[in-house]
Each structure stands twice: as C-alpha cells, then as structure tokens.
Amino acid sequence: MPKPDLLHEAPDTTATRASSPGSGPAGLGASRNRSRAGKRRFGPDSLRGIIVKIVLLGLVDALAVYVLMMLFLSQSWAALAVSSLVVLGINWIYLRKGGLPAKYLAPGVLFLLVFQVLVVFFSGYIAFTNYGDGHNSTKDDAIAAIQLTAQKRVPDSPAYKASVLSKDNSFHLLFTDPSGKVQLGSNGEPLADAPGAGKDSTGKANSLPGYETLAFQEIVANQQEILKITVPVSDNPADGTLRTADGSSAYQFKPALSFDAAADTFTDTETGAVYRDNGKGAFADKSGQTLSTGWKIDVGMDNFARAFTDPSLRGPLLGVIIWTFTFSVASVALTFILGLFLATTFNREDLRGKKVYRILMILPYAFPAFLSGLVWSGILNPEFGWLNQTLLGGANIGWLTDPFLAKISVLVVNLWLGFPYMFLVCTGALQSLPTELDEAARMDGASAWRVFRSIKLPLLLVSVAPLLISSFAFNFNNFNVIYMLTGGGPRFADTDRDIGATDILITLVYKVAFGQGTGRDYGLASALAIIIFIIVATISAISFKQTKALEDVN
Amino acid sequence: MKVHNTLATQTSRRVFATGAISVVAALALSACGGGASSAPGSAAAKPDLKAAGAGTITMWVDAERSPALKEITEKFKADTGIEVKLVVKDFAAVRDDFITQVPTGKGPDLIVGPHDWIGKFVQNGVIAPVELGDKAATFQDSSIKAMSYNGAVYGVPYAVENIALLRNTAIVDAKASTFEDVVANGKKAVTEGKATFPFLVGMDPKQGDPYHLYPLQASLGSQVFGKGADGGYDAKQLLIGDAAGVEFAKKLAAWGDAGEKIINSNITGDIAKEKFLAGESPYFLTGPWNVPDVQKKGIKFAVDELPAAGGSAAQPFIGVNGFFISAKSANALATNEFVTNYLSSEPAQDSMYKAGGRPPALKASFEKAASDPVVAAFGKIGATGVPMPAIPEMSAVWADWGATELAIIKGQGDPAEAWTKMAASIKAKIGG
Numbered sequence: 001m002p003k004p005d006l007l008h009e010a011p012d013t014t015a016t017r018a019s020s021p022g023s024g025p026a027g028l029g030a031s032r033n034r035s036r037a038g039k040r041r042f043g044p045d046s047l048r049g050i051i052v053k054i055v056l057l058g059l060v061d062a063l064a065v066y067v068l069m070m071l072f073l074s075q076s077w078a079a080l081a082v083s084s085l086v087v088l089g090i091n092w093i094y095l096r097k098g099g100l101p102a103k104y105l106a107p108g109v110l111f112l113l114v115f116q117v118l119v120v121f122f123s124g125y126i127a128f129t130n131y132g133d134g135h136n137s138t139k140d141d142a143i144a145a146i147q148l149t150a151q152k153r154v155p156d157s158p159a160y161k162a163s164v165l166s167k168d169n170s171f172h173l174l175f176t177d178p179s180g181k182v183q184l185g186s187n188g189e190p191l192a193d194a195p196g197a198g199k200d201s202t203g204k205a206n207s208l209p210g211y212e213t214l215a216f217q218e219i220v221a222n223q224q225e226i227l228k229i230t231v232p233v234s235d236n237p238a239d240g241t242l243r244t245a246d247g248s249s250a251y252q253f254k255p256a257l258s259f260d261a262a263a264d265t266f267t268d269t270e271t272g273a274v275y276r277d278n279g280k281g282a283f284a285d286k287s288g289q290t291l292s293t294g295w296k297i298d299v300g301m302d303n304f305a306r307a308f309t310d311p312s313l314r315g316p317l318l319g320v321i322i323w324t325f326t327f328s329v330a331s332v333a334l335t336f337i338l339g340l341f342l343a344t345t346f347n348r349e350d351l352r353g354k355k356v357y358r359i360l361m362i363l364p365y366a367f368p369a370f371l372s373g374l375v376w377s378g379i380l381n382p383e384f385g386w387l388n389q390t391l392l393g394g395a396n397i398g399w400l401t402d403p404f405l406a407k408i409s410v411l412v413v414n415l416w417l418g419f420p421y422m423f424l425v426c427t428g429a430l431q432s433l434p435t436e437l438d439e440a441a442r443m444d445g446a447s448a449w450r451v452f453r454s455i456k457l458p459l460l461l462v463s464v465a466p467l468l469i470s471s472f473a474f475n476f477n478n479f480n481v482i483y484m485l486t487g488g489g490p491r492f493a494d495t496d497r498d499i500g501a502t503d504i505l506i507t508l509v510y511k512v513a514f515g516q517g518t519g520r521d522y523g524l525a526s527a528l529a530i531i532i533f534i535i536v537a538t539i540s541a542i543s544f545k546q547t548k549a550l551e552d553v554n
Numbered sequence: 555m556k557v558h559n560t561l562a563t564q565t566s567r568r569v570f571a572t573g574a575i576s577v578v579a580a581l582a583l584s585a586c587g588g589g590a591s592s593a594p595g596s597a598a599a600k601p602d603l604k605a606a607g608a609g610t611i612t613m614w615v616d617a618e619r620s621p622a623l624k625e626i627t628e629k630f631k632a633d634t635g636i637e638v639k640l641v642v643k644d645f646a647a648v649r650d651d652f653i654t655q656v657p658t659g660k661g662p663d664l665i666v667g668p669h670d671w672i673g674k675f676v677q678n679g680v681i682a683p684v685e686l687g688d689k690a691a692t693f694q695d696s697s698i699k700a701m702s703y704n705g706a707v708y709g710v711p712y713a714v715e716n717i718a719l720l721r722n723t724a725i726v727d728a729k730a731s732t733f734e735d736v737v738a739n740g741k742k743a744v745t746e747g748k749a750t751f752p753f754l755v756g757m758d759p760k761q762g763d764p765y766h767l768y769p770l771q772a773s774l775g776s777q778v779f780g781k782g783a784d785g786g787y788d789a790k791q792l793l794i795g796d797a798a799g800v801e802f803a804k805k806l807a808a809w810g811d812a813g814e815k816i817i818n819s820n821i822t823g824d825i826a827k828e829k830f831l832a833g834e835s836p837y838f839l840t841g842p843w844n845v846p847d848v849q850k851k852g853i854k855f856a857v858d859e860l861p862a863a864g865g866s867a868a869q870p871f872i873g874v875n876g877f878f879i880s881a882k883s884a885n886a887l888a889t890n891e892f893v894t895n896y897l898s899s900e901p902a903q904d905s906m907y908k909a910g911g912r913p914p915a916l917k918a919s920f921e922k923a924a925s926d927p928v929v930a931a932f933g934k935i936g937a938t939g940v941p942m943p944a945i946p947e948m949s950a951v952w953a954d955w956g957a958t959e960l961a962i963i964k965g966q967g968d969p970a971e972a973w974t975k976m977a978a979s980i981k982a983k984i985g986g
Contacts, residue, residue: 217634220636220885220887520650
C-alpha cells in the first residue's frame with residue numbers, strides 16, 4: 001500500500017519537535033563517539049585524542065586557576081574550598097583511564113548543580129530571610145550607609161578650597177576659606193594657622209614649607225586614606241569636621257546621628273533619641289521609628305506564616321489559588337480538545353494541501369507569547385479594539401475590564417496561543433498509531449466516533465498524558481499571558497495589594513517580589529514560590545502515578 | 555620497527571604532556587602577574603593608579619545616553635589618566651540591579667537615572683550624598699530640590715522633564731486660560747467637525763496614569779504628601795485624601811467615560827499619540843518625548859501650560875535625571891571629582907542635551923538650549939512644577955492611586971467614596 005510522502009515526513013518532524021531538546025545533541029554525540037571508537041586512530045587513547053584532551057583540560061584549568069585566584073583575593077574561603085574540590089574532581093575524572101560514564105556525566109552534573117540546585121537552594125534560603133527593600137545587605141553595610149547619609153553639611157558653613165599635603169608618610173589638608181585665610185589640619189587634629197603657605201593664581205593655598213604637595217594622581221592613588229581624613233573645626237566637637245570628597249574642595253560636616261560601636265546604638269545628635277537593634281534587622285527608637293537602612297536577617301518561618309495570615313494577602317490568596325487551578329486546568333483542556341480535533345481532521349489521508357494548513361496552524365506558536373499578549377490587549381480595547389469595532393459593530397464591551405469577561409479573554413487568548421502545541425503533539429501521536437487497529441474496528445462495523453473514543457483516544461493518551469501534565473505545570477506558571485494581557489486586573493476591591501481577578505500565583509509572586517505597592521519583598525516572594533512549587537510537584541506526582549495506570553490498560 | 559614506533563609515540567606523548575603542562579603553568583603565572591603589577595617602571599614618576607584600584611571608574615548608562623558621555627570621559631582621561639568605563643545596561647533593569655549589586659561590591663561607581671529612585675536607594679543604603687557647594691547655584695532650583703532627600707543632595711542633575719499641553723494651532727488658535735475653556739474649545743472643535751476628540755491624554759488600561767493627571771489634581775489644590783521641616787516630602791503627612799482630593803475625584807468622574815468623555819479610559823498613550831498625529835484632537839497632554847514625532851508629521855502646534863481647573867496652579871510633576879555615586883565605590887574620590895567637576899560642566903550638559911533632547915539642568919546650558927522655543931516653553935512650565943516625590947513610600951501610592959483614578963474615570967462606584975477608600979488603603983500600607 002503506497003503511502004503519500006507527506007505522511008512519512010510528518011511523524012519524524014513532529015517527533016523531534018515534541019521530544020525534549022536535550023535528547024537531540026546527546027544522541028548525536030553518542031553516534032559520533034561510536035564512530036570514533038570504530039576507528040582506532042581517533043580513539044581517546046590516540047595521540048590526537050590526548051592532544052585534544054590536554055588542550056581542553058588545560059583551558060578549563062587555566063580558567064579555574066584564574067577563578068581560584070580571584071576567590072583567594074576576595075577571601076571567599078568556602079567558595080574557594082568548594083571550587084578547588086570541583087577542579088580536582090574534574091581533573092581526576094578526565095586524567096584517569098577508565099570511568100567513561102563519569103566523563104560523560106560530569107559536565108551535565110556540574111551545570112545541573114550550578115544552574116538548578118544552587119538556584120533552588122538559594123531561593124529556599126531567601127524564603128527564610130527578610131531580604132527585600134530596606135533589608136538589602138549585612139548589618140555592617142547598613143551601619144556604614146547610615147553613617148554616610150547622616151553626614152550633613154553645617155548650614156551656612158563656608159566652602160573651603162583644599163590641597164592635600166604629605167609629611168612623614170601622613171596626609172594633611174591645607175584649607176583656604178572664602179576670605180583667603182589659610183589653615184592646616186589632619187585626621188583628628190584641629191585646624192591650625194599655616195604661616196608661609198604658597199598660593200596659586202586663583203588664591204588657593206597649595207604648598208607649605210616642609211610639606212610635599214600631592215598631585216591629583218597621587219591623591220587618587222591614596223584616596224582611601226584621604227577620604228577618611230576628618231579635621232575638627234575646633235576643639236568643640238559640636239562644630240563639626242572638615243572633609244574632602246574630591247581632594248580639591250572641602251566642607252564642614254556634622255553627623256545627624258552618632259554611632260556607639262560598644263553599645264551598638266545610634267544617637268540622634270539633636271533630639272538625643274537612641275536607636276537600638278530591634279531584632280528585626282533595623283535600628284529603632286522607643287516609639288518604633290526605624291532608621292531607613294536595615295539589613296538582612298534570618299526570620300525563620302515568618303514569611304510562610306505571613307502568606308496565610310497577612311490580611312491583605314489572605315483574602316485574595318484563596319481566590320487567586322482557585323483561579324490559578326481553573327486557569328491551568330481549563331487551558332490544558334481547551335487547548336487539548338481543539339488541538340486534538342484539528343489534528344484528527346487534518347490527519348485524513350485524502351485531504352489536500354495539508355502542509356499549508358499545518359503551517360498556518362502552527363503560526364501562533366511561532367509568535368513570542370508576551371508580544372501576542374500585548375497585541376491581544378490592543379485588539380480587546382473596548383473602544384478602539386479591532387474586536388469591538390470591526391466584528392461587533394462598535395459595541396463597547398470591556399473585555400479586559402470586567403472581572404468575568406477578563407477571565408474569559410485570558411482563557412481564549414491562551415487557547416489561541418496554546419492549541420498549536422497540542423495540535424503538533426496529537427498529530428505526532430495519531431500518526432504513530434497502527435492503522436490496522438482502525439481498519440479492523442471498521443471491519444467490525446464500529447462508527448468513526450466509536451473508533452476514536454474506544455481505540456484511538458486511549459492509545460493516544462498513553463503517549464500524550466505526560467505532556468498534558470507538563471502543560472498543566474507550564475500553565476500553572478504562565479506568567480506571560482496574564483501579565484501582558486491584563487496585568488492581573490481588574491483589581492480586587494477588598495485588598496490593599498495590587499491583586500486582581502486574573503492574577504495567578506506566579507504573577508502574585510512577581511508583584512510581591514518587585515514591589516507593586518509596598519516595596520520589594522524577596523523573602524515573602526520566595527516563600528510563595530516554594531508554596532507554588534509544592535503544589536505543582538504534588539499534583540504532577542499524583543498525575544504521573546495515574547498515567548502509569550493508563551499504560552497498564554494497554 | 556614496530557617496537558621503535560611505539561616508543562616514539564610514547565616519548566612524543568610524554569613530551570607533549572610536559573609541554574602542555576608548562577604552557578598551562580606559564581599562563582597561570584602570567585595571569586598572576588597581570589593582576590598584581592603593571593608597569594613597575596613608571597611607579598616612581600607617576601603613582602600607579604591601577605595598583606591602587608583607581609585606574610577606572612565604572613558607570614552604568616543606557617544606550618541612548620552613552621554616546622553623549624564619550625567626549626567628557628575622554629577629557630577626564632586626558633586630564634587625570636583615569637578611564638571612565640561606560641557599561642551599557644538596559645534602562646529598565648538598572649535600578650534593581652544597582653540595589654542588589656552594590657552590597658556585593660560588584661556594582662558600578664556611578665549610574666545615571668531619574669531622581670525618584672533616590673528614596674529606594676537611600677532606604678537600601680546604596681548611594682552616597684554629593685556635596686556640590688557653590689556649584690548648586692549654577693543649576694536650576696527645581697533640579698537641586700528634586701535631588702535633595704533628607705536634607706542632603708544625592709545626585710548631580712543634568713536634565714529636567716515635565717509634561718505640558720500641546721495645542722494643534724490649526725484647530726484651536728488661541729491659548730485657553732482655564733481648563734473649562736480647554737474643554738469648551740475641544741467640544742466646539744468636535745461639533746464643528748474639525749476634530750473627533752476634545753482632549754487627549756494617554757491612559758494605561760491596567761494602571762491608569764496619575765502622573766499625567768497630576769496637574770489637574772494639583773490645580774484643585776490636592777497634593778500627595780505634605781512637606782517636612784527640611785523642605786522634602788514627609789511620608790507622615792498623607793494629604794491625598796483631603797477635601798480637595800475628593801473634589802478632584804468628583805471632577806474626574808464628570809470628565810470621565812460616564813460624563814463628558816474628556817478623559818477616556820480606553821485611550822492608551824499610543825492611541826492618544828496616534829490620534830493627535832492624525833489631527834483628530836486640538837489638545838494633547840504629554841511630555842517632550844512625543845514632540846519630535848509631532849514635528850516630523852508637520853503638525854503646527856504650540857506648547858501651553860495646562861490651565862487650572864480649580865483655584866490653584868496646575869503644577870506638573872517634574873522628573874530630574876542625574877548622576878548618582880555608589881555608597882560602596884572603591885574609587886570614591888576620583889568618582890566625586892568626575893561627577894562634581896566634570897559632569898556638572900557646561901560642555902558635558904550641552905552634549906547630554908544634544909543627545910537626549912531633554913532640557914538641561916545647568917542654567918547656562920539651558921539658556922543655550924532655550925533658543926529652541928519648544929525647549930523654552932517646556933522649561934518655563936517645568937519651573938513652576940513640583941518634584942515627583944522620591945520617598946520610598948511613593949511606591950505604595952502609585953498602584954492604588956492609578957487604579958482608583960481609572961475606576962472613577964470608568965464611572966465605577968461613587969468617586970468620593972472610592973477616593974477616601976484609596977487614601978485609607980495607602981495610609982495602611984505606609985503605616986504597616
């Protein structure tokens with residue numbers, strides 16, 4: 001029985017498309033290696049093999065040595081130890097003779113560790129901290145930042161011109177005030193008159209007998225020390241200190257807050273209010289007023305508790321969870337039904353021009369989803385959108401602004417985006433079904449629908465069910481469609497947060513993480529992400545068990 | 555022969571292995587040397603900037619502004635020997651990347667951005683104050699005010715931008731003196747068939763657009779935050795829900811979809827621009843960024859200040875772009891020198907203007923740029939504006955504010971009630 005060429009081609013293309021991208025290159029590599037082993041000259045133990053091995057390993061090691069040096073210089077000891085072990089491990093794997101499986105597995109395992117496991121553990125760790133706006137770094141950084149911003153220029157104080165001088169390996173600053181008076185000072189040493197100072201053409205004192213004047217390059221080379229110089233204006237500390245930020249001008253500063261390292265407190269120099277570590281990663285006074293910069297601390301299960309107790313989250317969270325399930329289940333069901341229907345239709349052998357139809361069918365799939373979202377949001381504009389204007393004769397229907405219609409719109413757009421994938425998958429699966437079964441059933445007098453329901457569909461589900469589960473997981477986290485089409489809106493009226501009727505969990509996490517409303521809160525967002533992960537993992541695990549039962553049927 | 559051959563391969567293999575190892579070792583050694591010492595001979599004559607970690611200043615900048623900075627960075631290098639490395643970053647990612655990377659020590663020394671980032675930066679402790687001294691007076695007052703936060707100046711401004719009312723002079727030839735006149739002129743143009751829309755302002759269909767509507771709100775006497783003793787916004791004084799705000803909400807409903815349709819919730823920024831370019835409306839409330847396209851289209855237009863709808867002036871928000879120094883810059887002195895003495899100079903501000911078209915913040919540069927009447931008009935209107943609040947609490951305001959305005963424009967619910975509820979919600983977020 002001659003088969004048309006088209007049918008022959010199609011299963012192949014669909015099969016490669018549907019299979020995971022990883023399997024392609026791996027298969028290729030395996031066949032190449034087989035041919036290498038066949039020709040002894042190019043085998044791993046040949047001269048050529050050794051050269052390639054040494055060059056590649058040398059490159060890897062050269063990079064590793066560089067990385068290790070950088071880690072050593074930055075004193076990251078833990079990372080240095082781990083990296084050294086990894087480098088040693090890699091060299092051991094590739095320099096020894098046997099152990100072929102390890103040689104193939106090592107790169108994959110390494111990338112898995114770096115790009116998956118590490119990331120998962122890191123976000124897991126973040127979920128137990130208060131990392132977010134205002135709690136961005138360590139306590140030392142926060143103290144330094146508070147001290148830095150607490151420096152206020154003394155009101156109406158003069159602007160001094162400054163030169164940097166050095167004597168006996170210590171730096172001094174030579175100040176010229178607006179009236180032309182020249183004074184000298186150094187770190188902790190109050191201003192004193194500087195007789196005999198030389199001046200340049202602008203009237204700025206730039207030299208003093210017995211001292212050496214630093215050129216700009218020398219100033220920059222010693223900038224850390226020079227920036228630290230604070231010259232008391234007088235013996236009275238309340239008058240403030242002179243500092244320079246650029247080595248050529250100086251101003252009188254007074255800190256608004258003073259830090260007591262022993263007591264670990266900041267004191268407001270004007271009001272006398274004392275700010276202490278409040279145990280929540282910030283300095284706070286008695287009334288609970290905190291200083292603006294805080295630091296990251298571990299908060300235990302707080303973020304998880306907040307996800308369910310925060311009144312602005314608790315209410316909408318339930319609605320969002322229900323809608324997330326509705327959205328992902330409905331998306332999978334609708335796209336599968338339409339995809340399967342089209343696949344069955346276009347699978348008829350006597351249909352002409354199948355290739356063209358199939359290409360047209362796949363077009364929405366080839367379009368970036370976030371772009372489609374934007375385009376659709378324009379199409380669905382109530383007044384200027386193409387749908388209302390052209391198709392519905394100028395009706396004013398708020399497709400994206402009415403909570404119910406917005407949900408429908410999101411599902412329809414996602415159907416438009418998603419059915420080509422199901423179409424591809426189902427076409428591939430249908431074409432792999434043995435035609436004899438079909439013929440046999442027909443002979444027995446079964447109707448087309450009966451054949452489809454009792455024979456084709458069960459067989460189809462065996463191969464497609466795992467893909468439906470992964471499609472569910474994908475739609476559960478289908479950020480693009482929601483965010484680009486409705487942005488989660490229209491907003492719920494009963495919450496302070498920017499959460500709306502079409503928000504699914506992942507857009508909610510995004511809004512929490514990137515602060516649409518109350519500032520960024522990575523800790524809470526990570527906790528929510530972990531909850532999502534648990535939900536998806538549980539459902540997938542249960543469903544995969546169910547599909548095993550499906551296989552047993554056949 | 556056979557034995558000989560094997561031996562030969564073996565030796566060659568060994569020789570090669572040793573050779574390769576020594577190459578790797580040499581590479582490693584040279585890498586070692588590169589980091590630690592460069593040009594040891596010149597150390598006596600010139601201090602080795604690289605050794606002190608001061609050879610380069612790293613600056614994050616977006617693709618549009620990067621070319622404008624080339625000239626001034628070259629001059630800085632010629633004068634001081636310090637190179638300013640311009641790292642081009644995606645503008646949308648700059649703020650968050652800066653906040654996350656500065657604490658790790660991997661952030662840049664310097665970035666460019668709008669002033670309303672300052673609050674977040676200070677909250678996260680990632681920027682250092684800049685002392686401009688007498689130079690502050692050479693900048694426009696509004697720009698220095700915008701750069702001030704908690705009584706200190708945090709950035710060197712270079713451009714000021716704000717919105718104004720573009721008027722298609724072919725449709726309406728006279729400037730209006732009240733917003734009611736604007737509405738009347740617009741409606742008249744529509745009834746005469748000269749236009750389709752009386753007034754255009756872009757709305758975000760998801761979030762509304764409080765930024766563009768603010769001048770109207772201000773003209774009714776409603777502000778977002780009150781000001782503290784230091785002249786900056788004070789988060790404790792939330793004024794948005796006051797009587798004037800409620801008044802504005804009512805007007806908004808009257809102008810909205812259910813009322814006169816002056817402000818249409820379905821007109822997005824893109825649609826508004828498209829309709830104005832097509833000559834379908836006499837008025838377009840927008841910023842200087844849309845002006846080049848209007849000019850290209852050959853539409854004759856005038857730049858007016860938005861007339862007041864109530865008793866107060868219709869002050870627009872002004873946004874000031876400037877340069878900020880990292881709190882953890884390892885090269886703080888050189889960076890300060892570059893920012894306070896080079897980027898604040900006239901040539902630098904001139905070339906930033908030429909590249910971006912935004913009115914310069916430096917008075918001398920602005921005067922030059924003001925030979926262009928459009929820049930002059932926008933600048934004049936900006937001088938009456940108020941800085942967009944930079945306090946971190948502002949992020950709690952935007953979402954509620956926009957969504958509520960959008961709902962009111964759509965005619966959903968009672969405007970006064972919605973507005974009061976919005977104020978209470980914002981207050982709860984700031985307090986909690």
